[in-house]
Amino acid sequence: MPKDSGIGASVKRREDVRFLTGRGRYTDDINLRGQAHVAFLRANVAHGRLRGVDVAAAAAMPGVLRIFTGADFAAVGGLPCGWQVTGRDGQVMKEPRHPVLAAGKVRHVGDPIAAVVAETLEAARDAAEAIVADIEELPAVIDMRGALAAGAPLVHEEAGTNLCFDWGFVEDNRAATDAAIAAAPHVTTLDLVNNRLIPNAMEPRAAVGDYNPATGDSTLYTTSQNPHVIRLLMGAFVLGIPEHKLRVVAPDVGGGFGSKIFHYAEEAFVTFAARALNRPVKWTAQRSESALSDAHGRDHVTRIDLALDREGHFLAIRTRTLANMGAYLSTFAPSVPTYLHGTLMAGNYRTPLIHVGVQAVFTNTVPVDAYRGAGRPEATFQLERVIDKAARELGIDPVEIRRRNFIDRFPYQTPVAVAYDTGNYHATMDKLVAIADLAGFEGRRQASARKGLLRGLGVNCYIEACGIAPSHLVGQLGARAGLYESATVRVNATGGIVVMTGSHSHGQGHETTFPQVIADMIGIPESQVEIVHGDTANTPMGMGTYGSRSLAVGGSAMVRAAGKVIAKAKKIAAHLMEAAEGDITLRDGKFTVAGTDRSVDWGAVCLAAYVPHNYPLAELEPGLEETAFYDPANFTFPAGAYACEVEVDPETGRVVIDRFAAADDFGNVVNPMIVDGQVHGGIGQGIGQALCEGAVYDANGQLVTGSYMDYAMPRADDVPSYVVDHSCATPCTHNPLGVKGCGEAGAIGSPPTVVNAVIDALQRGGHRHVTHIDMPLSPARVWAAIRG
Amino acid sequence: MYAFEFTRPQTVAAAVAALKGADAQALGGGQTLIPTLRQRLASPARLVSLAAIAEMRGVAAAGGVLTVGGGTTHAAVAREAAAPFPALARLAGRIGDPAVRSRGTIGGSLANNDPSACYPAAALAAAATIVTDRREIAVDDFFRGLFATALATGEIITRVRFPIPARAAYAKFLQPASRFALVGVFVAKSSAGVRVAVTGAAERGVFRWTAAETALAADFRPEAVKGLRMAAEGMIGDLHGSPEYRAHLVGVMTARAVAAA
DSSP states (O other), X not given: OOOSSSTTOOOOOTTHHHHHTTOOOBGGGOOOTTOEEEEEEEOSSSSEEEEEEEOHHHHTSTTEEEEEEGGGGTTSOOOOOSBOOBOTTSOBOOOOOOOSSOOSEEOSTTOEXXXXXXXXXXXXXXXXXXXXXXXXXOOOOOSHHHHHSTTOOOSSGGGSSXXXXXXEETGGGHHHHHHHHHHOSEEEEEEEEEOOBOXXXXXXXXXXXEEETTXXXXXXEEXXXXXXXXXXXXXXXXXXXXXXXXXXXXXXXXXXXXXXXXXXXXXXHHHHHHHHXXXXXXXXXXXXXXXXXSOBBOOEEEEEEEEEOTTOOEEEEEEEEEEEEESSOOTTGGGTTTTTTGGGTTTTBOOSEXXXXXXXXXXXXXXXXXXXXXXXXXXXXXXXXXXXXXXXXXXXXXXXXXXXXXXXXXXXXOTTSOEEOOOOHHHHHHHHHHHTTGGGHHHHHHHHHHTTOEEEEEEEEEEOOBSOOOHHHHHHTTBSSOOOEEEEEEEOTTXXXXXXXXXXXXXXXXXXXHHHHHHHHHTOOGGGEEXXXXXXXXXXXXXXXXXXXXXXXXXXXXXXXXXXXXXXXXXXXXXHTTOOGGGEEEETTEEEETTSSOEEEHHHHHHHHHSTTSSOTTTSOSSOEEEEEEOOSSOBOOEEEEEEEEEEOTTXXXXXXXXXXXXXXXXXXXXXXXXXXXXXXXXXXXXXIIIXXXXXXXTTSOBTTOSTTTSOOOOGGXXXXXXXXXXXXXXXXXXXXXXXXOTTHHHHHHHHHHHHHHHHHHHHTTOTTOOXXXXXXXXXXXXXXXXX | OOOOEEEOOSSHHHHHHHTTSTTEEEESSOTTHHHHHHTTOOOOSEEEEOTTXXXXXXXXXXXXXXXEETTOBHHHHHHHSTTTOHHHHHHHHTSSOHHHHHHOBHHHHHHHTOTTOSHHHHHHHTTOEEEESSOEEEGGGTBOSTTOBSOOTTOOEEXXXXXXXXXXXXXXXXXXXXXXXXXXEEEEEETTEEEEEEESSBTTOSEEOHHHHHHHHHOOSTHHXXXXXXXXXXXXXXXXXXXXXXXXXXXXXXXXXXXXX
């Protein structure tokens, strides 16, 4: 029987009541007394020398308080990068300055040149239009190969090159991998593009800066997945505000998908301007502004070689990738095509030799950084696509070729640094075969054929590294931050609990799932547990939410803190019952002396902690509140197998996804309903990437897909009903809950499934020349591929 | 959005008078104009809303003619034209989304003449008459290329008269992002012959495919157009489809419209 509370129960999301009734409190809902508004003047050319900015006429317009330009920020720091990658040559990456407002040059359409702060938003916009920016337009570099060509215009002259770094992984395997591929009986090669995506969170970014002249404290309200990280980056590296004088609040946040991890210029601007003007300053992005200022995702161009023996056993993998950094290094940009990508190139398979080569390239485009999956979708896509192509070339069933190469003993040390602790890839594949009804495919294919439609089946696996990350490991790899998480569990005198967590919830449902864990540990109702997050003033240090880490890392910190609380509470209970501490057990909210009927309930112990009349004051402090930090011992490795069936209309090229099944191993699951929802959302985003989305620049660097008229977001009728299963659980071996993370899986696993299915449909339909189509598989592209 | 004056007259005569002011702009359902204003791409001094003019609303069928008020919303057409002219009702019911259909009007759509809009195809194929505050314009004289029509400055579409065809259907292939017509084909067969109007495809906007009309007049079956080839020259090419793709889709959608008619 399904549980109705605690770990494993599909408890309804308590936060949805306020989200669905318009009672959420988002950054744009925050309006402070005396608040002024900011409008940014942004570059309308991709590359140009900024010869001057004439603000005189604009500054005289009604309602204008002050106009800021790059010169105002000359004395403060640039926006920092949080990860330093070292290249094959031993040189650290090129890390050019990223000014808050453009200085000297503009480097992408949307680069902020000036900011008008005015009494009203309309006045600010009017004045922004009256600013005269004198820009000498320069030739732009948009295409990555063009950017690396000799004599190409330089995005950053001081770097001397558009190559940010040239990275090889594992470099010691380079020669052996080349040799194995040269000698292999069969090599399958695939050239592909992992399309650039615009994140499009439902809530656009917003920021409100506030300054208190009485205390000298600054406050930033912002749409962030990690307010403490913003406090550290902006305070220490940009504005020089010590952390104890800076509070960052990320209230309700309407989706992030990675795009709200990073520290953005607008956040630093409103904080700086609020202090300069001694007034609150507010900015909310317009949707078209989001497309030009939110960090984009993906944008890799890759050639992958897979060497196999005649029976389809993998011998070696070599990848050569160009990764677009855009015009500046966003906060975690260098980590995405390197350590979040190269380390996953083994996938679910035994491949003795792997070498990943990545050249990161500056272009005159919006910066590119982590987006749901961050490096792992790129790894999975190329691997699962090339395996599919190899299976076809060798005449081996795509499920069978994967089974032949599955890793089936754990722990498993991959040749790309990471060690998988646990998994069962045959089990998830078995489950997939059943829930996707692969046996019924042929019948469905014939039914489609009778309608003139080509049905195809795509199958693939994925693995990802979540729960990022062991700090000592990422430190060696160039991370400039630790990646632990912290939590404080505060028990009130009347027994209610507040958990202050560094994990941030922006759609994940922490306010529901975290109490399920605490309630289970103590045996009290979930309604007695409240989750507080998103405010540096009332939560301990937090690294935030990304990389599917909240439960695996933040949840572990919470469990650890709750464990300390329970240990102390047992001491109090032992005192109250005059028993030995070691004899006390806690069950169903009641402390019992083992082997007796003596007990005291949770509430009485909590009350004693705060009203310590009968209390061991000599040995124990009053109160019941504990903080814990948790730094994971390893990544977690969720994995799964996905299947998709499509119908392709050969007359129009239109692809309709008819069925989609996902068999995932997330380890233990706290709330199956929320996990289903995370998988649904992830697959929806993956389908979006595969069929609909793609940011397109023209040769001059104008964003052609700058609005929803041209940027195709997936809609409800683009996606099917999903069959989702996560019963094949192999619990994580190194965190207390045995959980692995589920937030990104769908977006990682699904793009190759869709593309594999479309290629399968075309192959079965007799279009044998079509072995690959680059995403998005729009009707026009599929039709053009059929035509050859 | 820049500041503007706003008036909401009750009659066509009052609206015409209001539009005589300098830099005045009629506002129908606002589904194109309001986003344009929000992006500060237009700055009319005065907006004259046509939304309160009762005489411009409604759908009526009589004597084989369907008359639709210029201010009638797509949702109203979808509902009220369903029995007398189902092909038109289905077209209206698939424009945009429910919010768009509840605001957007037939007069606004025809006056704007977006090259990807649906209504121009129906009007052209059904040989509609565009009735304005001052005259009647045969549809063959109405569309003048991209976003251009025979309307004079300040002229308001008050009604559209559709001779109801014996058989008709609209087949639309969606542009994946905007969901406007990448190619839309309206086919109408009446005693006067067959008319085929294509929207979305051509740089000059909606047009009649006369070769298909001739073929279908002889044999009103999908097979009749299978052998025809639309030339790619003059077709729109963008990231959603090349001129060749659009030209190809004109044939496919025409056959599908005939099959559905």
